[in-house]
Amino acid sequence: MHVQLIVDPVDSGQVGQRMGRGPLRFRDGGLPEALTAAGHTVTQADVTPGEGFVPEPKAAFQIHQRIATCVRSSDAFPLLLSGNCNACIGALAGLGLPDIGVIWMDTHGDFNTPDTSTSGFFDGMGLAAAAGRCWGAALAALPGFVPLPEAQIVHVGSRDLDAEEARLMIASPLALVDAAQIQRDGVTGALGPALDALRKRVERVYLHLDLDVLDASIAPANEFDAPPGGLSVEQAEAVIRAIGARFALVGAGLASYDPAYDPDGRTLAAGIRLAEAIVSCGE
Numbered sequence: 001m002h003v004q005l006i007v008d009p010v011d012s013g014q015v016g017q018r019m020g021r022g023p024l025r026f027r028d029g030g031l032p033e034a035l036t037a038a039g040h041t042v043t044q045a046d047v048t049p050g051e052g053f054v055p056e057p058k059a060a061f062q063i064h065q066r067i068a069t070c071v072r073s074s075d076a077f078p079l080l081l082s083g084n085c086n087a088c089i090g091a092l093a094g095l096g097l098p099d100i101g102v103i104w105m106d107t108h109g110d111f112n113t114p115d116t117s118t119s120g121f122f123d124g125m126g127l128a129a130a131a132g133r134c135w136g137a138a139l140a141a142l143p144g145f146v147p148l149p150e151a152q153i154v155h156v157g158s159r160d161l162d163a164e165e166a167r168l169m170i171a172s173p174l175a176l177v178d179a180a181q182i183q184r185d186g187v188t189g190a191l192g193p194a195l196d197a198l199r200k201r202v203e204r205v206y207l208h209l210d211l212d213v214l215d216a217s218i219a220p221a222n223e224f225d226a227p228p229g230g231l232s233v234e235q236a237e238a239v240i241r242a243i244g245a246r247f248a249l250v251g252a253g254l255a256s257y258d259p260a261y262d263p264d265g266r267t268l269a270a271g272i273r274l275a276e277a278i279v280s281c282g283e
């Protein structure tokens with residue numbers, strides 16, 4: 001497999017801070033070497049927002065456009081390393097596929113809108129924006145971007161949804177397979193029916209992996225204290241295998257990793273292992 005690592009070291013419009021350090025840690029901490037040792041060829045592209053004072057949403061839309069250009073200009077498998085989850089929008093725009101499914105592995109919903117967010121955290125709206133629920137005018141100006149039909153989304157591993165966000169997700173046609181379901185029924189039992197239903201709609205999928213879907217006792221990802229009951233690395237691998245068994249995986253992203261919360265490198269090692277599993281399932 002030929003892999004294009006797209007390195008987006010940005011968190012909330014800031015370069016190389018907090019979760020923006022995660023992509024650099026993966027890049028410099030062994031991910032390219034691990035993929036090469038597994039027999040893949042790896043090229044790398046770096047993206048950053050524009051110079052000068054850039055408001056946070058504008059920085060995000062600039063990044064989306066640059067990621068989309070990277071994806072579009074290469075036939076390699078795009079593996080996006082990003083500080084924020086909303087960078088997925090750039091990858092989807094670059095792929096430019098209206099009939100793509102998205103598997104979104106995340107403790108959080110990322111399904112707030114400006115009208116439901118109590119924190120004001122822009123990145124808590126990433127999946128809602130990808131689905132066209134907000135930021136419509138800015139996204140309409142992003143070449144290649146098509147709002148993602150919500151019936152083509154499977155959200156996996158949630159254990160910390162905001163109340164209003166949860167109401168939106170439950171009312172949406174997206175499939176919601178939370179961490180408690182996975183711990184109760186296993187990956188195959190909990191996730192299999194949702195993936196089978198998605199397979200009736202689409203053949204190709206993009207996988208978004210927020211590292212905080214893993215249990216913090218195994219792999220601490222960032223400062224947002226995730227409740228217990230998260231996925232093990234083996235369960236996350238089983239999710240990836242279940243996807244690979246059904247779909248053509250056309251791209252993936254790892255996000256929300258702040259190395260400051262990972263002093264002994266357990267999350268780094270887990271992320272590298274999961275990236276290897278992802279690439280081995282790539283189209």
Ligand SMILES: [Mn+2]
Pocket residue numbers: 085106108110210256
């Ligand atoms: Mn997220």
